[in-house]
Amino acid sequence: KWRMLQVGIAGVKADTVMKRTQTKIDNWTPHWDEEFEFPLRVPELALLSIEVLDHDQGKDDFGGQTCLPVSELKPGIRAIPLYDTDGSNLHPVKLLMCFDFK
Secondary structure, three states, X not given: OEEEEEEEEEOOOOOOEEEEOOXXXXXXXXXXXXXXXXXXXOHHHOEEEEEXXXXXXXXXXXXXXXXXXXXXXXXXXXXXXXXXXXXOEEEEEEEEEEEOOO
């Protein structure tokens, strides 16, 4: 399987954006090594949305998701849990992500 991440901000209209990583082959530890910058006008209302997608011919299939309040994120490397469509934790699946605020 091939996987990609969809990463973006949900918030006020001026801050709302969605971006995608490159598609990588899933070898149990896919590594994207991509950076995204999201300049925010109203960070206290912004949510970071992360979705894992299984890429195949046709439409992309859901693999897991999470949504985090930007105001609660701390700088550094963090293990981000993923959830399925009904909100159940996909234990022990986590994404390692690095956050930096300028």
